[in-house]
Amino acid sequence: MTGGQVVVDEPLPLGTGGRGAADAVRFLRECQSRALTVRWVPDRDALPFDTGLLHHLPPPAPRPASPGGSGASGGSGxxxxxxxxxSRYAYGLFYHRRGPDFVTVMDRRDxxxxxxxxxxxxxxxxxxxxxxxxTALDALDATHREAVALLADERLVLVTRGWVVALPPRLRRWPVPCTSV
Known part of the structure; x- marks a missing residue:
């Protein structure tokens, strides 16, 4: 599906980390995979991990101004x-493609x-x-935990409070001309 928009009525639980954050990242990743526009806000202002990991995913909407407050542009970190x-978000910054017995990941977040x-x-x-x-880290065997550590070092997965989820979407719409890759 392309050209669709998803509006999330409840804040996504990124600020709590753990399973909730991993589920929220998966949701945003799958929306990105289908080129859906997503309007959402996080459950907390501060996230327990580097948000630079997520710049390839649909960014949070500005928070509405609170009565008597300055809202999202109040100068907080x-x-x-x-x-x-x-400002850094763009479709196709980070994605993966699958082949027989391999996956290729393109990372242009930086x-x-x-x-x-x-x-x-x-x-x-x-x-x-x-x-x-x-996936809970405890559910992985030692070999897969070691592999997840390697993937985390390359910023290909998010590990948060005992949970892990892959970051790059599998795009269904090619982001750039095929001669550019």
């Missing part, structure tokens, strides 16, 4: 982070350090595919 996220990864080692590939769904 969290509001500044959300504004940076909104333009000065763009990277392409090929995940073809069986343990790493299996772990990446397993954490497409939010």
């Amino acid at each position: 969290a509001s500044d982070e959300a504004a940076v996220w909104r 333009p000065s350090a763009a990277a392409r990864f090929t995940l073809d080692r069986p343990a790493v590939l299996d772990a990446f595919l397993a954490v497409q769904e939010p």
